[in-house]
């Protein structure tokens with residue numbers, strides 16, 4: 001869950017883990033710790049037709065979630081990260 005300023009800069013003010021509710025470290029508009037951000041617009045063939053969902057997980061909650069997966073997360077190296 002993310003909160004931004006309402007001014008046109010759209011500066012990040014707060015990020016909370018949707019699962020545990022913990023406030024993640026945000027300084028000067030930048031998220032300063034690991035976080036999974038999920039976002040999806042459900043399409044025409046879904047039961048949520050046109051609904052957009054977004055959520056954030058702290059790394060601890062992310063680890064707990066993916067440990068429950070039957071098929072492991074696909075992991076590759078990336079040179080582009082914030």
Ligand SMILES: [Zn+2]
Nearest residue numbers: 017020058061
């Ligand atoms: Zn959490």
